[in-house]
Amino acid sequence: KQEVTQIPAALSVPEGENLVLNCSFTDSAIYNLQWFRQDPGKGLTSLLLIQSSQREQTSGRLNASLDKSSGRSTLYIAASQPGDSATYLCAVGFNQAGTALIFGKGTTLSVSS
Amino acid sequence: GAVVSQHPSRVICKSGTSVKIECRSLDFQATTMFWYRQFPKQSLMLMATSNEGSKATYEQGVEKDKFLINHASLTLSTLTVTSAHPEDSSFYICSARDLMGEGNTIYFGEGSWLTVV
Numbered sequence: 001k002q003e004v005t006q007i008p009a010a011l012s013v014p015e016g017e018n019l020v021l022n023c024s025f026t027d028s029a030i031y032n033l034q035w036f037r038q039d040p041g042k043g044l045t046s047l048l049l050i051q052s053s054q055r056e057q058t059s060g061r062l063n064a065s066l067d068k069s070s071g072r073s074t075l076y077i078a079a080s081q082p083g084d085s086a087t088y089l090c091a092v093g094f095n096q097a098g099t100a101l102i103f104g105k106g107t108t109l110s111v112s113s
Numbered sequence: 114g115a116v117v118s119q120h121p122s123r124v125i126c127k128s129g130t131s132v133k134i135e136c137r138s139l140d141f142q143a144t145t146m147f148w149y150r151q152f153p154k155q156s157l158m159l160m161a162t163s164n165e166g167s168k169a170t171y172e173q174g175v176e177k178d179k180f181l182i183n184h185a186s187l188t189l190s191t192l193t194v195t196s197a198h199p200e201d202s203s204f205y206i207c208s209a210r211d212l213m214g215e216g217n218t219i220y221f222g223e224g225s226w227l228t229v230v
Contacts, residue, residue, distance in 0.1 A: 034219075036221075041226070042224070043119075043206060043221060043222065043223040043224035044157075044206065044221045044224075046220075046221070049218065089156065089157070091157075093219060099162075100147040100149075100159045100162060100208070100219075101147075101208070101219055102159070103149075103156045103157045103158075104156060105155070105156040106156055
């Protein structure tokens with residue numbers, strides 16, 4: 001059974017710092033991996049989607065990498081801002097049409113000004 | 114781009130009553146939709162996979178008679194929480210897979226907050 005683990009569970013940094021969030025998964029036969037942001041009391045915002053054939057994806061200050069063979073992904077946030085404070089969720093997907101994304105427990109990020 | 118709409122966003126109901134949550138894919142057809150539940154400060158846990166025209170597949174530990182799922186069309190799945198109790202209070206969110214879209218992407222609804230009093 002696929003398990004997704006995110007480390008750390010919580011992270012507090014001052015504004016301006018670069019930071020890395022980690023995600024690991026037990027079954028490397030994934031189709032894609034997706035990073036989401038969730039604000040308190042809100043739904044999910046998709047940040048980056050990496051296909052299994054890709055190594056990384058970038059969007060603005062965000063960069064996500066994928067090492068499928070080792071079962072790891074990282075989300076790099078450059079020059080963090082207070083507005084980045086949220087919970088970041090990693091989820092893995094499979095190719096079969098009837099399979100859902102499997103989520104990690106998330107990393108709660110707090111960026112202080 | 115593809116959008117999944119979920120309604121209602123917030124609902125308060127009395128204990129013992131039933132509540133229906135709708136999940137619609139607005140510009141694509143979804144033969145499969147997924148329902149998740151999220152308790153405070155916990156991750157999203159898959160409850161069931163909703164299949165158009167057939168019975169839903171429930172995850173272990175999820176009561177199928179309590180959480181009724183109907184996927185009557187290619188764009189609509191509903192989750193009905195029957196005889197709701199306070200412990201059913203949670204954030205419920207649906208997702209749908211766009212098989213024709215780029216990268217076989219899964220899109221999420223906005224979620225529904227259920228409070229049972």
